[in-house]
Amino acid sequence: METDYAIIGGGVVGLSVAWGLLRRGKSVTVLDGDDGSFRASRGNFGLVWVQSKGMNQPRYAEWSQQSAAIWAEFADELGDATGHPVPLEQKGGYDFHFSEETLQARIEDYETLKAKIGGNYPYEVLGHNALRKEEPHIGPKVVGAILHHQDGHANPLKLLTALAADVRRMGGQVIVGKIVIEVSKPDSFRITCADSTTYGANKVVLSAGLGASKLGPAMGFKAPIRPQRGQVLITEKLPKLINRPSLIARQVDEGGIQIGATNEEVGHDDRVTQPGLSGLAAEAISAYPALARAQLVRSWGALRILSPDGLPIYQESADMPGAYLVTCHSGITLAAAHARLLPDWLEGTGAAPDLEVFSETRFAVS
Known part of the structure; x- marks a missing residue:
């Protein structure tokens, strides 16, 4: 049985797109990888962030702002539908x-x-006092x-849980343990997995993170796209210490303080390192000296998905019309836009x- 859409990749990006398509009455199958897959959705910093994005491409600033502006409504809808609140x-x-x-x-x-963006960039400068x-x-x-007043933070694991639950509630299939090895298009799309199972769909969205570098060509x-490692630390649960998040630290809804993240070009190595963690801790203590007394409870490394210029890629294939590449390293910030706005692009509505500035034509070799 063919579905309207097959989504390759079941992280926050893929599930956000699936959720938006299901809300529009489309049938959707999400094919997710196995436990050995690199999963940015389970290792990120949880920021809903506008600040500093789009310095060299104002449209990216605007796209981030659009998503941030509708994030609260998106989170409320998910929480109400599933009973899994998405703290924001x-x-x-x-x-x-x-x-x-x-x-x-x-x-x-x-x-x-x-x-460049018409004055809509609400920030203020605070001196030390x-x-x-x-x-x-x-x-x-x-x-x-x-x-910056448009910024905030969410619980990314609770977002992932709520998205998966609501995709299933609306009739979408989320099939895990599926490593896609081939996508062909005799008439409609045929997706073949490593375990020899196949799936049919009228359209395909490739949102497999780093896996897109293998399947995409x-x-x-x-x-x-390339990986970039980010290492993160998290402390024990603490009384309220931090009122607003920064790129250095944030206090999560459960009380722990998340410290991060590094930016390391180390290929597909997602291990933590002593120098990386020590550098994070030193910077966090410089910002918040009280953290020197905090107990650290865990650390992890995860791989960001980056394009050459750091911007998202939204592209329909010229070779396989109806196949789309959707990839970014700001899957949390852009989740609301991917859920609420991107389906119109996939469906070609008025x-x-x-999203033309995010097409792959910007990488053309002259």
């Missing part, structure tokens, strides 16, 4: 600076971006911060968002 706190987020020079340079960058009123535990080495995509 969206009271703004910080970009901390340890020198006046870097702070001033970032302000200039933000003013340039703000002008103003920041200390907002964050009493901030350390003396932090000279100031940029507080055979489907007519460049898929120029409400389709303009």
Whole structure:
């Protein structure tokens, strides 16, 4: 039996797209990998983040803003439908600076971006004393911060759980342990897995994260993506210490403080390292000295999915019309857009968002 869509990849990106298509009455099968697959959705930092995105491509700033603006409604709908709440706190987020020079340079960058997107970039600059009123535990080495009011953070594992539950509730199939090895298109699409099972679909969305670099070229995509390791630390559950998240640390809804993340070009190595973890801890203590007394309970490494310019890729295959590549490293931030807005692009409706700047043509070799 053929479905309207087969989604290859059952992480946050794939499930968000599946959820949006099911809401529109489409039949969907999600084919997810096995426990040995690299899974960015289970190792990320959980930020719903606008700040600093799109410095060189204003459309990315706007796309992130669109998603952030509808995230709360998206989370509420998921929680109400499944009984699995998706905790979201969206009271703004910080970009901390340890020198006046870097702070001033970032302000200039933000003013340039703000002008390019029509002034919709709500941030304010907090000197150390103003920041200390907002964050009493901030350390003396932090000279100031940029507080961007569209930022926030969520619980990514609870998001993943709710998405999977609601996809199934709406009649979608989520089939795990499936390693796709071939996609062909005699008439409709035929998807073959390593265990010899096959699935049919009218359209295919390739959202397999790093797996897209193997499958993509055979489907007519460049898929120029690479892994980047991010290591993360998490502390014991603590009384309220951090009021708003930053790229250095956030206090999760369950009380622990998540510290991260590194940015390492180490191929497919997702191990943690002592230098990486020590560097994270030192920076976190510089921002919040009280963390020096906190007990660490776990750490992990995960691989980001990055394109050459760091932006998402949304592309229909010229070789296999009806096959789409959807990949990004901001799957949490963009989850609401992928769920609510991207289905219009996949279906080619009049409400389709303009995603042309995210096509693979930007990687063409001159």
